Amino acid sequence: MEWLSRIDRRWLYLVMAAVIIVPFLTQTTFKGPPSQSAKTIYHAIESLPPGAVVLVSADYDPGSEAEIYPMNVAIFHHLAHKDVRVICTQLWPQGRPLVEKALAKVYYPAGKKYGKDFVNLGYKSGGQLLINKMVESIRAPFPTDVFGTPVDRIPAMRGVESLKDVALVISLSAGTPGTKEWVQQAQAKLGFPLAAGVTAVTAPDIFPYLNTGQLIGILGGLRGAADYETLVDRPGRGVRGMGPQSTGHLLIVLFIVLGNIGYLLARRKAKGGDG
Amino acid sequence: MRRTVPLVITFIAGTFMIVSFFFHEGSIPHKLAGRVKDWGIIIAAFAVVLGTGNIIRVSLHKARRGEDRAYKIVLLVCLFTTMGLGLVLGVDPRIHKSWLIGTWREGHYNPFDWIYNQVQLPLGATMFSLLVFYITSAAYRAFRVRSLEAGILLGTAVLVLLGQIPFMSYASVGDVSMDSIMYWIMKVPNVAAKRAILIGAAMGIVSMSLKIILGIERSYLGGD
Structure with a gap:
């Protein structure tokens, strides 16, 4: 039985691939209740007054698209359902096409108008320095939107001078600059409600800010996306991904257990040999 | 000059x-x-x-x-x-x-x-x-109960992994749900460790910034 601790890694890869592909092809999925954190973000958006301004900072790239894009779409569904104005910015250069795709998927079918209900200010370099600057002025670093239209002529930007005029900031982040920088450079100064949607590996890093109340909630990884899709009743890639992800996690736990059985048997045998 | x-x-x-x-x-x-x-x-x-x-x-x-x-x-x-x-x-x-x-x-x-x-x-x-393949291989090889500390680490990792599975939200240990256990791990022991790292890094940044401002640290100028 000691062989259990010495399974060739190629077998592990093969079984893992099968366990992920089969539920993906059969569209097997698992449903569960949304997390408390997702519910808090949901209620924060629900309680926004008509005309409120929400800034969505889409700071992710193709590498993290699988986890963050579904939560981006789900959040846009919720925001489009509410009568609020949405301003999009990107701290990552590769985030722009992704956020535009999410806007196109949700906002046009919802009958929303570009410039009136939502606007994309695009990417700007500077990282945390840019966030710091937005505390004083959004218009200085973003004088135009992505099409070169001056922000003064965009109805969605009316009355929005700085982050002080924003009712809620949603940081969809895959790393640095991202949620941590939004907390340190802007939320700590102005105290606005800040919600985060992050990759599963990033989530533990920003939990300290949830404890301090600087974050109102965290959507972590694909499970976070699935939770939000469930809340807005728009099952999408997040919910569909719960099947392959869950079977994959269960398989890792199984491998850990098998590895330890083999290890303990080998140790007992070695001790017996010594005695 | x-x-x-x-x-x-x-x-x-x-x-x-x-x-x-x-x-x-x-x-x-x-x-x-x-x-x-x-x-x-x-x-x-x-x-x-x-x-x-x-x-x-x-x-x-x-x-x-x-x-x-x-x-x-x-x-x-x-x-x-x-x-x-x-x-x-x-x-x-x-x-x-x-x-x-x-x-x-x-x-x-x-x-x-x-x-x-x-x-x-x-x-x-x-x-x-x-990454999923590397993580599977690494988890299988590294998570061994070699000591009490390793056992605690393994148990915690397994609970957090299971906590990501939707239907595990309905499972419970006694009166405590799996979701609550996972949330407690993330909010208490995880935050304690992360906060220590954050404070340590912040102290390091303050110290390094002061050294640069006061001209003690000059490596950014290049040369020896």
């Missing part, structure tokens, strides 16, 4: 940014600090050019020496092709606008956007997805 002038500029700029923090909004130091931040954003944009130039220089140098030549050639060809298409044909604003106003149709791309959507997007997702 070559060392003294940058040291004086660093001292004045660093001290000024710290002092401006204690002035109220609208005051002259606060406004001047805002101007310095504008400079920082512009300089950060130029860093992209500097970084691109550096990667071209390093890759050419290595390719000439025969070090990873094939990879370096692929890198340079991809870099110049994407950059060239972007600079010559640009990001067509009509296509992006067609996304946002709902007139976009599948296949309606310019070459630069096509590279992003058809090459970079699947490649990026593939690279990230490959």
Whole structure:
């Protein structure tokens, strides 16, 4: 039985691939209740007054698209359902096409108008320095939107001078600059409600800010996306991904257990040999 | 002079940014600090050019020496092709606008956007997805109950893994749900460790910044 601790890694890869592909092809999925954190973000958006301004900072790239894009779409569904104005910015250069795709998927079918209900200010370099600057002025670093239209002529930007005029900031982040920088450079100064949607590996890093109340909630990884899709009743890639992800996690736990059985048997045998 | 002038500029700029923090909004130091931040954003944009130039220089140098030549050639060809298409044909604003106003149709791309959507997007997702195989192998080999501490680590990891599975939310240990256990692990022991790291890193940043402002740390000037 000691062989259990010495399974060739190629077998592990093969079984893992099968366990992920089969539920993906059969569209097997698992449903569960949304997390408390997702519910808090949901209620924060629900309680926004008509005309409120929400800034969505889409700071992710193709590498993290699988986890963050579904939560981006789900959040846009919720925001489009509410009568609020949405301003999009990107701290990552590769985030722009992704956020535009999410806007196109949700906002046009919802009958929303570009410039009136939502606007994309695009990417700007500077990282945390840019966030710091937005505390004083959004218009200085973003004088135009992505099409070169001056922000003064965009109805969605009316009355929005700085982050002080924003009712809620949603940081969809895959790393640095991202949620941590939004907390340190802007939320700590102005105290606005800040919600985060992050990759599963990033989530533990920003939990300290949830404890301090600087974050109102965290959507972590694909499970976070699935939770939000469930809340807005728009099952999408997040919910569909719960099947392959869950079977994959269960398989890792199984491998850990098998590895330890083999290890303990080998140790007992070695001790017996010594005695 | 070559060392003294940058040291004086660093001292004045660093001290000024710290002092401006204690002035109220609208005051002259606060406004001047805002101007310095504008400079920082512009300089950060130029860093992209500097970084691109550096990667071209390093890759050419290595390719000439025969070090990873094939990879370096692929890198340079991809870099110049994407950059060239972007600079010559640009990001067509009509296509992006067609996304946002709902007139976009599948296949309606310019070459630069096509590279992003058809090459970079699947490649990026593939690279990230490959992690699952390495994580499986690493978890299988590394998580062994060799000691009490290793056992606690293993147990915690398994609980957090299971906590990511939706139907495990309905499971419980006694009266405590799996969700609550996972949430407690993330909110208490995880935060305790992360906070220690954050505070340690912050102290290190303060210390290093002071050393740079006071001219004790000079390695950023180059040379010995």
